Amino acid sequence: MPWDEFGLISACFRPLSVAEPGAFQLTDDAAILAPAPHTDWVVTADALVAGVHFFPDDPPGSIAKKALRVNLSDLAAMGAKPRCVFLTCAFPNDLDKAWLNAFSEGLGEDLQAFGVALAGGDVVATPGPLTLSITAIGEVPAGQGLRRSGVRDGDVIAVTGTIGDAALGLDMQRAAAPESLDGADRAYLLDRYRHPTPRIAVGEILAARAHAALDVSDGLLGDLRHLAETSKVDILLDARRVPFSQAAARWFEIDPAAKERALTGGDDYELAFSCAIDDFSAIFESLAAVGVPVTAIGRAEAGEGRVYRYETGRRQLVAVPGGHRHGAEANGSAEP
Amino acid sequence: MPWDEFGLISACFRPLSVAEPGAFQLTDDAAILAPAPHTDWVVTADALVAGVHFFPDDPPGSIAKKALRVNLSDLAAMGAKPRCVFLTCAFPNDLDKAWLNAFSEGLGEDLQAFGVALAGGDVVATPGPLTLSITAIGEVPAGQGLRRSGVRDGDVIAVTGTIGDAALGLDMQRAAAPESLDGADRAYLLDRYRHPTPRIAVGEILAARAHAALDVSDGLLGDLRHLAETSKVDILLDARRVPFSQAAARWFEIDPAAKERALTGGDDYELAFSCAIDDFSAIFESLAAVGVPVTAIGRAEAGEGRVYRYETGRRQLVAVPGGHRHGAEANGSAEP
Numbered sequence: 231m232p233w234d235e236f237g238l239i240s241a242c243f244r245p246l247s248v249a250e251p252g253a254f255q256l257t258d259d260a261a262i263l264a265p266a267p268h269t270d271w272v273v274t275a276d277a278l279v280a281g282v283h284f285f286p287d288d289p290p291g292s293i294a295k296k297a298l299r300v301n302l303s304d305l306a307a308m309g310a311k312p313r314c315v316f317l318t319c320a321f322p323n324d325l326d327k328a329w330l331n332a333f334s335e336g337l338g339e340d341l342q343a344f345g346v347a348l349a350g351g352d353v354v355a356t357p358g359p360l361t362l363s364i365t366a367i368g369e370v371p372a373g374q375g376l377r378r379s380g381v382r383d384g385d386v387i388a389v390t391g392t393i394g395d396a397a398l399g400l401d402m403q404r405a406a407a408p409e410s411l412d413g414a415d416r417a418y419l420l421d422r423y424r425h426p427t428p429r430i431a432v433g434e435i436l437a438a439r440a441h442a443a444l445d446v447s448d449g450l451l452g453d454l455r456h457l458a459e460t461s462k463v464d465i466l467l468d469a470r471r472v473p474f475s476q477a478a479a480r481w482f483e484i485d486p487a488a489k490e491r492a493l494t495g496g497d498d499y500e501l502a503f504s505c506a507i508d509d510f511s512a513i514f515e516s517l518a519a520v521g522v523p524v525t526a527i528g529r530a531e532a533g534e535g536r537v538y539r540y541e542t543g544r545r546q547l548v549a550v551p552g553g554h555r556h557g558a559e560a561n562g563s564a565e566p
Numbered sequence: 567m568p569w570d571e572f573g574l575i576s577a578c579f580r581p582l583s584v585a586e587p588g589a590f591q592l593t594d595d596a597a598i599l600a601p602a603p604h605t606d607w608v609v610t611a612d613a614l615v616a617g618v619h620f621f622p623d624d625p626p627g628s629i630a631k632k633a634l635r636v637n638l639s640d641l642a643a644m645g646a647k648p649r650c651v652f653l654t655c656a657f658p659n660d661l662d663k664a665w666l667n668a669f670s671e672g673l674g675e676d677l678q679a680f681g682v683a684l685a686g687g688d689v690v691a692t693p694g695p696l697t698l699s700i701t702a703i704g705e706v707p708a709g710q711g712l713r714r715s716g717v718r719d720g721d722v723i724a725v726t727g728t729i730g731d732a733a734l735g736l737d738m739q740r741a742a743a744p745e746s747l748d749g750a751d752r753a754y755l756l757d758r759y760r761h762p763t764p765r766i767a768v769g770e771i772l773a774a775r776a777h778a779a780l781d782v783s784d785g786l787l788g789d790l791r792h793l794a795e796t797s798k799v800d801i802l803l804d805a806r807r808v809p810f811s812q813a814a815a816r817w818f819e820i821d822p823a824a825k826e827r828a829l830t831g832g833d834d835y836e837l838a839f840s841c842a843i844d845d846f847s848a849i850f851e852s853l854a855a856v857g858v859p860v861t862a863i864g865r866a867e868a869g870e871g872r873v874y875r876y877e878t879g880r881r882q883l884v885a886v887p888g889g890h891r892h893g894a895e896a897n898g899s900a901e902p
Contacts, residue, residue, distance in 0.1 A: 252606075254713065257796055259640040259780055260610035260704075262711040265601040270588075274596035275701060277654035277688045304595040318613035318699040352613045358694015363654040365611060365701035368596075375598040377590065444595055460593055 239353050242334035243317075250314050250347030261349040263314070269369040272310035276301050280359035285403065290329050291336020292424045293362070298340050300447065301366035302428035303499040307445040309376040309437025310368030312430060314349035315341075318363045320356035344430065370437055376503070380442035381461035385504035387528040390429050390517065392475040393450050397495020398488060399423025408484040415477035422475075426499035431520045436503055439513055443503035449494040451548050453502055454528075454537045461504075464533025467548070469493065469541050473525040504530055575689050578670035579653075586650050586683030597685040599650070605705040608646035612637050616695040621739065626665050627672020628760045629698075634676050636783065637702035638764035639835040643781040645712040645773025646704030648766060650685035651677075654699045656692035680766065706773055712839070716778035717797035721840035723864040726765050726853065728811040729786050733831020734824065735759025744820040751813035758811075762835035767856045772839055775849055779839035785830040787884050789838055790864075790873045797840075800869025803884070805829065805877050809861040840866055 240256070247253040252262045265271060278297050280286040288296075298315065305312050317337075321330075341348060346366075381387075399419035401407060407416060429445070436443055442461060446453045450472065458465045474482070474492060482489045505513055510526060517524045538545040576592070583589040588598045601607060614633050616622040624632075634651065641648050653673075657666075677684060682702075717723075735755035737743060743752060765781070772779055778797060782789045786808065794801045810818070810828060818825045841849055846862060853860045874881040 254715075258714050259643040260608045260646070262644065262706070262713075263607045263609060264708065265605075265607060269601075271599045271601060271607070272596045273599060273652060273686060273701075273703070275652035275654050275687050275699075277656055277690045277697075277699065279656050279690055279692045279694070281693060282691060307595040308598065310596070316609060316611035316701050318611050320613055320615050320697050350609060351611050352699070354613045354615055355618060356615045356694060356697065357617060358615070358692060358697070361613075361656050361692065361694070361697045363611075363613065363688070363699035365609075365652050366596075367609070370598070372600065377598075378594050379590075 239330070242330055243348060246334065246338050246341055246348040250349045253347060253349040256350060263349070266369055268372050270372050270375055272305055272308045272368040272370055272375055273365065274301055274304035275363060275365040276304070277361065277363040279361050286359065288424065290333035291339070294333045294337035295340045295425055297362045297364050298337060299426050299428050300499065301364045302344055302346070302430060303426065303445040303447065305366050305368035306429045306433035307376065307443050307501055308370060309374060309433045309443065310370040311434055312344055312346045312366060312368045314347045314367050316349055316365040317351040319351070319353050320361040321353065322360055323355055344428070374437045376437055376440055376443040378442055378444050378457055379460040381457050381463050381504040381530045382441055383463060383530060383532045384507065385441055385530040386507050386510045386526050387454070387465055387502065387504050387530060388510065388524050388526045389446065389450070389473065389500050389502045390432055390522050390524050391500040392473045392478065393446065393498055393500065394478050394492020394495060395419050395422035395475050396426060396497035397491055398478055398481055400495070400497065401491065408481065410484055411481055415480055418475065418477045423497060426497060428499060429501045429522065432501055432517060432522050435516050435520070436501070436513070439509055440503040440505045443501055446498040446500045446502050447496055449496045450498070450502070451494050451537060455548070457502065457504065458533070458537050459535035462535055463530040464536045464538065465528055465530050466545060467528040467537060467539040469539045471525060471527045473523070575666070578666055579684060582670065582674050582677055582684035586685045589683060589685040592686060599685070602705055604708050606708050606711055608641050608644045608704040608706055608711055609701065610637055610640035611699060611701040612640070613697065613699040615697050622695065624760065626669035627675070630669045630673035631676045631761055633698045633700050634673060635762050635764050636835065637700045638680055638682070638766060639762065639781040639783070641702055641704035642764045642766045642769035643712065643779050643837055644706060645710060645769045645779065646706040647770055648680055648682045648702060648704040650683045650703050652685055652701040653687040655687070655689050656697040657689065658694070658696055659691055680764070710773045712773055712776055712779040714778055714780050714793055715796040717793050717799050717840040717866045718777055719799060719866060719868045720843065721777055721866040722843050722846045722862050723790070723801055723838065723840050723866060724846065724860050724862045725782065725809065725836050725838045726768055726858050726860050727836040728809045728814065729782065729834055729836065730814050730828020730831060731755050731758035731811050732762060732833035733827055734814055734817055736831070736833065737827065744817065746820055747817055751816055754811065754813045759833060762833060764835060765837045765858065768837050768853060768858050771852050771856070772837070772849070775845055776839040776841045779837055782834040782836045782838050783832055785832045786834070786838070787830050787873060791884070793838065793840065794869070794873050795871035798871055799866040800872045800874065801864055801866050802881060803864040803873060803875040805875045807861060807863045809859065
C-alpha cells in the first residue's frame with residue numbers, strides 16, 4: 231500500500247483504542263495506564279512472521295486474531311485478566327486497502343470479544359514478509375500470578391479442552407489429511423489451528439487455586455517437560471487419558487500414527503496446570519460452570535525435570551526432540 | 567544461524583533480565599511486575615526494520631542501542647522513568663554467533679546504562695530482513711504524565727540539546743556530506759544518528775513542571791506541528807533561535823541548504839516542550855544542573871494547530887510535506 235496514506239492506517243486502528251482512555255486514541259508518544267489497586271501486571275510479547283507462523287494467504291482477520299490470541303493465552307496461563315495490547319506491524323508494500331480493512335476488522339472483533347483495548351503500537355513498511363509483534367498486558371490479584379515452576383510432588387496434572395487439534399489442522403492445511411476425513415471435521419480442525427481460544431476465564435479461576443500453569447503451545451509433551459524442568463519434579467503422563475476431539479479421534483481411526491503428532495504438535499493454546507489432588511474436583515466443578523472441560527492426565531512426583539508416559543502400565547522416558555516448530559515453515563521460535 | 571541453538575540465544579539474553587526479578591530469567595510465559603505505589607505506567611512500542619530504520623551492516627551493538635533508545639525517548643517524552651523492556655526479534659537465518667553476541671552485548675551495555683531490565687520477549691526466524699520490536703514500560707508519579715496536547719496559549723516552546731545532527735549524520739552515511747567537512751565533525755554527526763540519547767532525566771524534571779512534551783523524532787517542524795495540532799494552538803517558531811551543534815554549523819557554512827534538512831529531518835530524540843513563561847527559567851536551571859542545555863525557540867498562541875516560522879520578523883506558514891521518512895530507505899513509519 232502507499233505509505234503516505236497514514237490517514238487510512240489511523241482510521242483502521244484508532245477506533246480499536248477507545249476502550250482504554252489512557253491510549254489517547256493513539257495520538258501520543260505512549261499510553262499512560264493507571265494500575266488497578268492491589269494488582270500485579272502480567273506482560274508478555276510474541277512475534278509472528280508470515281510464512282513461518284501463519285500462511286501469507288490466510289484470511290487477514292484470522293492472522294490478526296491468531297496474533298492476538300496467542301498472546302492472550304500467555305496471560306491466561308499466568309492467571310491474568312487481559313487489559314490491553316500494543317501492536318507493531320511491519321507491512322509489505324503490496325498490502326492493499328481491502329487487506330488492511332479485513333485485518334483491523336478481525337482484530338477489532340477479537341479485542342471486543344475479549345474485552346481488550348489496543349493501547350498503542352507502530353506501523354512500518356518492510357521489504358520482507360508481514361511481521362507482527364504483540365505485547366499484551368494483563369492484571370492479576372497481587373501475588374496470585376501462576377508460574378510454571380510451582381508444580382509440587384503429588385500434584386495432579388490436568389489440561390483443558392482437547393489436545394492436538396491445531397497440529398492436525400496445520401497438517402491439513404499442508405494437505406496431509408487423510409482423504410476420507412469428512413468436511414465438518416476438516417473445518418473444525420482448521421478453525422482450531424487458525425483461531426485458538428485463549429483460556430482467559432480458566433486462568434482467572436486457576437489463579438487462586440492451582441500451583442502452576444502454562445499454555446500448551448509447543449506440544450503437550452514438550453510443555454509438560456517445561457513444567458517438570460522449571461518445577462524440578464518428574465511428571466508421569468497417562469497418555470491414554472489425554473483428551474482428543476471427535477474430529478481428531480476419527481483421524482486416528484484412519485491413521486493411528488497421527489496420535490503422536492497430536493501429542494507433540496503445538497498451537498493448542500489449552501492450559502496445562504497442576505494442583506493438589508484435594509483441590510482438583512472443586513477446580514473441575516468451577517471450570518465446568520464456565521463450560522470448560524478439564525481432564526486429569528497425570529501426576530507429579532519428586533524428580534529431576536523428566537517426563538514419563540505410560541500406556542500399558544510401564545513408564546517410558548519421553549525424549550523431547552529438538553522442540554516444536556511453529557506453523558508454516560521449519561523455522562523455530564523460542565522466548566529469549 | 568542454526569535455529570536449534572536456542573541455548574545460545576538464552577545465554578545471550580537471559581543475563582540481561584536479572585535486574586527485574588519478575589522476569590523469572592525469561593523462563594515463564596510472561597513477566598509479573600508489581601507497580602510501585604502511586605504511579606501510572608507509561609507504555610510505548612516501536613518496530614525497526616533493517617534497510618528501513620537502520621542499515622543492515624550497521625554495527626550490531628549500535629542497532630540494539632538505537633532500538634532501545636528510541637523507545638526510552640518516548641518514555642522520556644511522557645516524563646516517565648524507564649523500568650523494563652520487552653524485545654521481539656525476527657532474525658534472518660544468516661546471522662552468526664558473533665553478530666548475536668555483539669547485538670546482545672550492546673543491548674546489555676545500554677540496559678545497564680539506563681537502569682532498565684529486559685523483562686521478556688520472543689525470538690523467531692524470518693526469511694526477510696532483521697526486524698525488531700521493543701515495548702518499553704516506565705513509571706511516572708500518578709497524574710503527572712506529560713502529553714502532547716497540553717500546550718497553552720502564551721506558553722514558551724523549548725527544545726533540549728541541538729537539532730538536526732542525526733539527519734545530517736544520516737545524509738553522511740548516504741555519502742552526501744561535503745568533502746571539506748572534517749573527520750571529527752563527521753564522527754560526531756554519525757554518532758548522533760546511530761546513538762540518540764534519550765532525555766530521561768529531562769523527562770522526569772519536566773513531568774512536574776511542563777505543560778506538554780514530545781520527542782523530536784519526525785523532524786522539528788513536523789513535531790511542532792504535532793504539538794500544535796493535538797493542543798489546538800498555533801506555534802510560532804523563531805527559526806533563528808534553533809540550537810545547532812558546531813559540527814552542523816560548519817556544514818551549513820559549506821552548504822547553507824543543509825539547514826532546512828536539519829529543521830525537517832528526523833531522529834533527533836531531543837525533547838520539545840512547552841511551559842508557562844514564568845516557569846521557564848526555573849526549568850532552564852534544573853536542566854542545566856543535570857548538564858542539559860535547553861533553548862526557547864518560540865511561543866504558542868490561540869489558534870488552530872498551525873506552525874509559523876519567522877526569520878526576519880514576518881511569519882510564514884509551515885506547510886509540512888508528507889512527513890519525515892525514517893532512516894535508510896524512503897519508507898514511512900507512523901504510529902497506528
